[in-house]
Amino acid sequence: MDQPDPAALADLAASLPDGVVVTDPDLTQKYRLDRSQDDAAGTPAVVVRAEDAAQVQAAVRWAARHAVPVVPRGAGSGLSGGSSAVDGGLVLSLERMRAIEIDTESQVAVVEAGAFNAEVKQAAAEHGLWYPPDPSSYEICSIGGNIATNAGGLCCVKYGVTTDYVLGLDVVLADGTLVTLGGKRIKDVAGLPLLKLFVGSEGTLGIVTRAVLRLVPAQAPRATMVATFPNVDAAARAVVAVRRTLRPSMLELMDRASINAVEDYRPMGLDRTAGALLLAQSDAPGVSCGAEVELMRAACEAAGATELFVTDDPDEGEMFVEARRIAIPAIETTGALMLEDVGAPVPLLPDLLAAIEEVAAAYDVRIPVIAHAGDGNTHPIVVYDAGDADSEKRAREAFREVMQRAIDLGGTITGEHGVGRTKKELLPTQLGPDVMALSRRVKDALDPQGILNPGAVL
Amino acid sequence: MDQPDPAALADLAASLPDGVVVTDPDLTQKYRLDRSQDDAAGTPAVVVRAEDAAQVQAAVRWAARHAVPVVPRGAGSGLSGGSSAVDGGLVLSLERMRAIEIDTESQVAVVEAGAFNAEVKQAAAEHGLWYPPDPSSYEICSIGGNIATNAGGLCCVKYGVTTDYVLGLDVVLADGTLVTLGGKRIKDVAGLPLLKLFVGSEGTLGIVTRAVLRLVPAQAPRATMVATFPNVDAAARAVVAVRRTLRPSMLELMDRASINAVEDYRPMGLDRTAGALLLAQSDAPGVSCGAEVELMRAACEAAGATELFVTDDPDEGEMFVEARRIAIPAIETTGALMLEDVGAPVPLLPDLLAAIEEVAAAYDVRIPVIAHAGDGNTHPIVVYDAGDADSEKRAREAFREVMQRAIDLGGTITGEHGVGRTKKELLPTQLGPDVMALSRRVKDALDPQGILNPGAVL
Structure with a gap:
């Protein structure tokens, strides 16, 4: 990508208040990457830290006039490279618009x-x-x-x-x-x-x-259930059973590797020997540890749970949720990560998790798994050694293969993180040529110059 | 609109199984109107009663080849003329696809x-x-x-x-x-x-x-509350109060005219003297006539309810819901109807209902009102005498004015019925030129020939 004309950049800077337009490379450098740390990210020519919609409009009009690509950016916490910068492009940061x-x-x-x-x-x-x-x-x-x-x-x-x-x-x-x-x-x-x-x-x-x-x-008080299982498959089967009749307000899964990563990072009292853990909550009003949690407990027992713990103490419940939430940062301390977000129809959750285990074995990589299990949405996290080319190559192949296996099961390559740039390669495989063509028609109708987040999704 | 070439029609009939393609005017006549009875509806040249998606594809391909407009049609129960036929067009009926x-x-x-x-x-x-x-x-x-x-x-x-x-x-x-x-x-x-x-x-x-x-x-058992009010405004204020803190599973309003229309049509024991009635349900599990209904009752009392009735008997509750559901058929027996579907942000519900009363007075027409009040979505029903040109003219003006007043309040011309053909005139007023232009770009990208339901919405 060409660099914008310096005179054009000067025009942009002059048209907006001081401090909004940033071209100092030391500063623009900080807008290259999102949390996916995609090493294919480019280097932006300019960052606009807009203070209001009118400044966003001014920046986009300028970009349209000069055919400069625009990468919108919020907090930079994206996990699929959706706000990775483009060489010579404009990063449009919304970080100052917080009202x-x-x-x-x-x-x-x-x-x-x-x-x-x-x-x-x-x-x-x-x-x-x-x-x-x-x-x-x-x-x-x-x-x-x-x-x-x-x-x-x-x-x-x-x-x-x-x-x-x-x-x-x-x-x-x-x-x-x-x-x-x-x-x-x-x-x-x-x-x-x-x-x-x-x-x-x-x-x-x-x-x-x-x-x-x-x-x-406001949400009603929640009762929390934690169940441990000898293996991931048993936990996944419990999820399918629970979802057949209940609608819990949370139904999360962690495998042994992620449990242990969390315990290493911040000891929370999780059972390191468990093959998998389910964390469920019910907020059915007035029932507390009542009907819904009891039904979940029964489903977990039937699926082979080894230990069951139920509490209606909010602080105790929140501690387990916090353990689940810190799983990604915890795993991040063990190596470089490629974060997956594959999903499948809920009944196929056991198959999807089995496929992930197969991929980890086939490519000799570690893939700890956490999952919004009740939605069939999983986050296999491919861990690799950033300094080791072979490790990175195997991780990249495993990352791709996990997506392929999800597609083979009638699933999706992304349940909630987005396609961004890191998952784009497999999108046509999931959607097929007709849906890709339809997507392109919509894109072309709304952005005929192709300046909005080019390289993402399509 | 020109009629399709007879040879082309014969091709279409030959390409699909017997009985799928209908050109007999006695039969196609039945596909002219939906429930809005829009008298601007055209007469279709042909009706395709597709049995599967492949037949839908064949019909659309034929229509694209011959530039024939296609009006898709389900059960014909639409209330905005969205499936009114187009002169010389093809009605694509999905009535046989019921699996x-x-x-x-x-x-x-x-x-x-x-x-x-x-x-x-x-x-x-x-x-x-x-x-x-x-x-x-x-x-x-x-x-x-x-x-x-x-x-x-x-x-x-x-x-x-x-x-x-x-x-x-x-x-x-x-x-x-x-x-x-x-x-x-x-x-x-x-x-x-x-x-x-x-x-x-x-x-x-x-x-x-x-x-x-x-x-x-399955939904949990519901408790039902019926509250009567001296006037519509008091009932509307009760709705705003309820919605400030609660999330009932139903919150419907009927004004005196619709209550009486229902009682005339099928006596249900509603209070004919009430200025307005609220029908609310709570399905918060396990609470029955408990906390949520008690809070609604208190809000209604504070807003000036004259009578309050609460039941957790499902049959009794369903009887009131049925009374609400038959309101449109009941009002239909009192004259020809133009059905409105205007909405506003919930806090403006009292203003919207007051505006409707003003319009009824200004144009000297009857406008009974039923409303999904908890959503701010109302169905004012303009009643007129189908044989009386002056009555119809006033009704048409009132119908338009109700939409305009909703727009003036930051509301919408349609909350759930759709724009179809009968509400199209005011759409640009609500959306403005930029959103209309954007809509047109999307439409043109997906239907460049403009054959899909032409005349509806845009």
Whole structure:
């Protein structure tokens, strides 16, 4: 990619307030990578740290005029390289747009794209309200990034994913036009459903600057169940049994390797000898450790659970959830990572987990697994030695093979992280030529110059 | 619109099995109108009653070749003229495609587009599962139509609308290509979110032939509350108060005119003297007439309810729900109808209802109101005398003015029925030129010839 003309860069800097436009390589360097640490990332020519939608529009108009690629960026916590920089491109950072307004009467949050998920949750909680979507990274990820990937999380097994909570969006299109879609209306079917087209489009169709998010009444107190199993297969079969009749508010799985990584990183009292652990919660109001948890306990026993622990103490429950949430950082301390996000229909969860074990053996790599098991969505984490070319090669092949095996099972290469740049190669295999062609038509209609996040997804 | 060439029609008939292609005017006449009885509807040249997706593809390919407009049609229960026929066009009826398969392990229903909503509910219930979306017309509307309009219903105040339950779609595109989007995976973000683009697109972007619908465990027993109020405003204020802290599973409003229409049509024991009635249900498990209903009762009392009745008897509760559901047929017996579907953010519900009363007075027309009040979605029903030109003119003006007043309040011209043909005129006023232009770009990208449901929505 060519570098933008220096005169054009000077024009951009002059058109925006001091400090918004950054070209100092020491600073722009920090905007190269997201959390996927994709080594194919380029070096941006310029970073715009927009303070409002009008500045986003100005930057996009400039980029359109000069045919400069634009990579939108929230908190940089993406796991698929969706905000990896492009050589000579413009990184459009939303990090400064963090305003949050809670409308208690309408039960919505009006949120700028750079606000963190945890900040929205906190602001809602101050009014007795709740924003459910909860990626494990909720303390460090932005709402804009959540919308870009249609992020999931732990409670979405019962409460759905990001798109289910998006009522309205302000979006800057590829020509700099700002459109407002939807709003504070709970139901609105006026016109084509364009709103939903932007949720999960990974910045390839437009740049979200603001969102109206649906809030719900605060979650009821949760009862927590922890069950250990001799192996992953037994735990997976318990998940299938639970999901056949129940709708827990959390149903997570950790395998032995991830349990031990967590215990090494921060001792939480997990059973290091367990083959797998299920962490489930029920928030069915008023029942506490009642009916739903008892049914889950019975399903786990029938599937061969070796130990079962139930509590309705919120702090005790949160400690186990925290153990689950720190799994990725914990595994990160054991090597370089390639994070998977493959999924399958829930009944095929045992097959998917078995396939992952086979791939680990075939390529001689470690692949600890954590999973939003109740959704059939797994995070196999391929660990490799960053300094060892052979290790990295085997990891890369295993990463690819895990996606292929998910596709073979009728699954998906990504349940919630997005395709970004690191999973793009297998997308045509999953979707097939007709859906790829349809995607391309939509992309071309909305971004005919192809300046929005080029190289991501398609 | 020109008529298709007779030789072309003969080709179409020859290419499909006997009885699929219908050109007999006595028969095609029955496919002119949907339930909106839009008198601007045209007369189709041909009706294709497809038996499978391949026949839909064949018909669309034929239409593309001969530039014949295609109006997709489910059960013909639409309320906005979305399946009104076009002169010289092809009506593509899905009425014969009714197969339903329940996958209990994945908790999904795989459903052909012509299956009725009630049939899907029934098939799911046989396995202890539940398909929540419940338009009042659920016994006579098709899943394909529900998907086309992103239909709502009574329980969506807690359980969401159709799009929240669509996991997968088979869609025939404007060139006859069949694409499969999504599937039995609960979470899947691989590629652009095209699936959601078709839910609510009213047959203008493609023709849905099959859907994978998410099912949930059977609903818990419901407690029912009926509250009467001296006037609509007091009832609306009670709704706002309830929604500030609670998430009931139903929150419906009827005004005095609709109460009396129901009592005239089928006496149900409703209080004819009430200014308005709220019908609420709670399905918070295990609480029966417990906490949630008690809180609703308190909110209604504070807002000035004159009578309050609470029951946890399911049959008694269902009787009130039935009274609400038959309101439209009941009002239909009192004159010709123009059905509104305007909505507003919930806190503005009192203002929207007041505006509707003002419009009724200004244009000297009767506008009974029923409302999915908990969603801010109202159905003012403009009643007129079909034989009286002046009455019809005033009704038409009032119909338009109600939409305009909703827009003025930051509301929508349609919450769940769709724009179709009868609400199209005001769509640009609601969306503005930029969103209209964006809509047109998407439409042109997917249907460059403009053969899919021309005249609807855009």
